[in-house]
Amino acid sequence: MNKNHAKTGKQYLLLMVRLLLVKPAFSYLEVIIVMIILTTMLHLQFNNKIHSTSFNSTESKIKILISEFQYLKSKAIKEEQSVILIFKPHTNTIKIIDSHRNNYQPLVIKNGIVHPYTNLKYIAFDKHGHNHQFGSLYITLDNTMYKIIFHIEKGRMRYEKI
Known part of the structure; x- marks a missing residue:
C-alpha cells in the first residue's frame, strides 16, 4: 500500500510540474507593453488635471x-x-x-x-x-x-x- 501511495504521490508531483511548465503566462515583452500603456494613461490623466487647475487663474x-x-x-x-x-x-x-x-x-x-x-x-x-x-x-x-x-x-x- 505504501508503494502505491508513494507512486501516486510522485505521479501527482510530476503532473503538477508539467502543468506549471505548460501553463501559459505573460512574457516580459507583454508586461513591458502593459506597463507602457498604464504609464501613458497615468501621465495623460495627471497632465490634464494640472492644466485644468491652473495656478495662474x-x-x-x-x-x-x-x-x-x-x-x-x-x-x-x-x-x-x-x-x-x-x-x-x-x-x-x-x-x-x-x-x-x-x-x-x-x-x-x-x-x-x-x-x-x-x-x-x-x-x-x-x-x-x-x-x-x-x-x-x-x-x-x-x-x-x-x-x-x-x-x-x-x-x-x-x-x-x-
Whole structure:
C-alpha cells in the first residue's frame, strides 16, 4: 500500500510540474507593453488635471490673497500684537503695519487693484485674531471683480465672485 501511495504521490508531483511548465503566462515583452500603456494613461490623466487647475487663474490668485490675510492674522496671534492692513482704492498694494508701527513689505495684487467700491479703509487683527469691524474689500483681478467679506466673529473672511 505504501508503494502505491508513494507512486501516486510522485505521479501527482510530476503532473503538477508539467502543468506549471505548460501553463501559459505573460512574457516580459507583454508586461513591458502593459506597463507602457498604464504609464501613458497615468501621465495623460495627471497632465490634464494640472492644466485644468491652473495656478495662474484668477480664482487661485484670490485664494492666495486670502491666505496671505490668514497668515497675517496668525502672525498677530503669534506675536501678540495687532496687525493692520490698509486699503487704498485704485492701487495694487495693501500696506501692512503692526501695533509697534513697524512697516512690513506691502502685499502686491498681481494684475489687479483695490476697487473704489471698498467700504473699508483698513482692517485690524488683534492679538486674538479677531477683527472689530466688518465690511467688504473689492478687488479687481484680470478684469474680474471679487468681494472679500470680513466678518467680526473670530476674524472670518470669505470671497464672492461678482
